[in-house]
Structures are given as structure tokens and as C-alpha cells.
């Protein structure tokens with residue numbers, strides 16, 4: 001029981017394939033209490049039964065692009081729980097047309113929206129919930145390798161993830177005084193809602209299976225277990241870090257199709 005009676009706020013649950021679902025399931029297994037946000041009515045309908053299934057204490061509205069909704073969420077969480085031990089940020093969004101074609105064609109509005117929802121929101125949540133976070137609380141966000149290297153079609157999301165990862169380091173410094181830790185998990189590609197309709201996604205999955213040291217794609221359970229480590233005191237010496245759960249893909253240099261098998 002790594003999180004017995006710890007209160008974990010989860011932003012970014014959409015369905016049972018969500019990374020947030022894998023994380024919540026791992027936390028529940030280790031005794032945590034859970035609460036889930038939803039950004040609008042459509043997702044609320046999906047989140048309610050999932051929260052029920054995972055034994056969540058309550059759900060609450062929170063579109064992270066709204067200061068008012070973030071402020072209202074703080075009120076709600078304060079009312080239900082008072083304090084928070086773990087905050088999981090598993091939220092990203094870019095307009096569909098900005099996840100294909102040339103990065104150079106990203107509009108000012110599209111760029112601002114992607115960076116607002118996917119990167120600025122982490123700091124906004126940290127600031128809003130700072131007063132509710134217990135000493136030694138843990139904040140965890142999700143990122144992707146497209147922050148570090150160009151990946152075809154990831155485009156403005158890569159720029160948003162680079163900003164998110166830099167933000168993790170600054171937030172870790174800001175919040176470190178009370179022992180609050182802020183870390184990111186860089187997950188390999190997963191077929192979630194956020195990956196649906198991305199052109200070339202199946203190709204990406206096949207490529208990973210062929211070229212990662214582990215010759216496989218990762219699962220949301222594996223991300224959940226890494227997020228469990230980051231939420232627990234097992235990781236008390238780590239903050240500002242970006243940790244990979246990618247079957248080793250990021251450690252590779254050039255890939256050769258018919259090289260000797262490992």
C-alpha cells in the first residue's frame with residue numbers, strides 16, 4: 001500500500017483507455033482516494049460511471065482553459081477533501097488541423113490554444129491548488145518524445161510539450177520549499193482517444209514494436225505503475241524530472257531494419 005488514504009486529484013480521464021485511467025487504477029490498488037475532473041457535459045457522461053467503477057469520492061467540472069472553472073474546482077475540492085496529496089495532469093489539446101501537414105502553417109490562435117491547454121494549464125493548476133497541497137505532495141504530468149525530437153504530424157503539440165517540460169523544472173523549483181515535487185512521465189505512443197484519427201498512428205505503433213529494445217508498445221498499466229512510483233515516497237529524491245516509460249525507444253540512435261535481432 002504505497003498511497004494509503006492519500007487524496008489524488010486526476011485531470012484528464014475520458015474513457016477506460018485513457019492514461020488517467022491506468023494511473024487511477026494503480027493508485028486505487030494502493031489505497032488512494034480519488035477524484036476526477038471533466039471539461040464539459042460530453043466527457044462528464046463518460047467520467048461518472050468510470051469514477052463509480054474506480055471508487056472515486058466525487059467528480060467536478062474543470063475546463064483548464066478557464067480561470068473561473070479552475071477557481072471553482074479549488075472550492076469544490078476544498079469542500080470535499082480540504083487537502084490534496086497528489087495532482088495528476090493528463091490533459092492536452094491542439095486543433096485537429098494543427099496535428100498534420102506542416103508545423104510552419106500553425107496559426108497564432110492554434111499555437112496559443114495548444115500551449116494554453118497543454119502547457120500553461122499545469123502551472124495554473126499548481127498555483128490554484130498550492131494552498132490545498134500538503135507538504136511533500138506530488139504533481140505528475142504526461143509528456144511525449146515529440147518535445148525532444150521532431151515527429152511527423154505532432155507539430156505544435158511538440159512545442160507545447162517542450163514548454164510543459166521546461167515548466168515542470170520551474171514549478172519544481174517554485175514548490176520545492178515545502179517538499180512538493182513536480183515530475184513528468186514521457187510515455188510511448190498509446191491508442192487512446194487523444195490518438196484517434198491521427199494519420200499514421202498505426203504505422204508509429206508498428207515502428208515502435210520493431211525498433212524498441214523491448215520490442216513492444218507500452219500499456220497504460222505500465223504508465224500507471226510509473227506514476228505510482230512518482231506519487232509515492234519511493235521517489236522522494238526526484239523532482240523536476242522527465243522520466244520515460246517508452247520501452248527504451250528514446251535511448252536509440254539510428255535504426256536499421258535488418259540488423260541482428262536483440
Ligand code: NAD
Pocket residue numbers: 011012013014015017018019020038039043062063064065089090091092093117142143144186187188189190191192193194195
Ligand atoms: P485522452 O484523450 O484519454 O486524455 C486527454 C484528456 O484531456 C481528456 O480526458 C480530455 O477531456 C482532456 N482535455 C482536453 N482538453 C481539455 C480542457 N480544455 N480542459 C480539461 N481537460 C481537457 O488521451 P491520453 O492519451 O490519455 O492523454 C493524456 C495525456 O497523455 C496527454 O497530456 C497526452 O499528451 C499525454 N500522452 C499521450 C500519449 C499517447 O500516445 N496517447 C503519449 C504520451 C503522452
Ligand code: 0WE
Pocket residue numbers: 092093094095096099143144151152153154155157189190193194195196198204
Ligand atoms: O499528446 C498526444 C496527443 C494529444 C492530442 C490529440 C488530439 C487528437 C484530437 C492533442 N490534441 C488533439 N486534438 C484533437 O482534435 N500524443 C502523444 C498522442 C500522439 O498524437 C500524435 C502522435 C502521438 C504519439 C500526433 C501526431 C503524431 C504522433
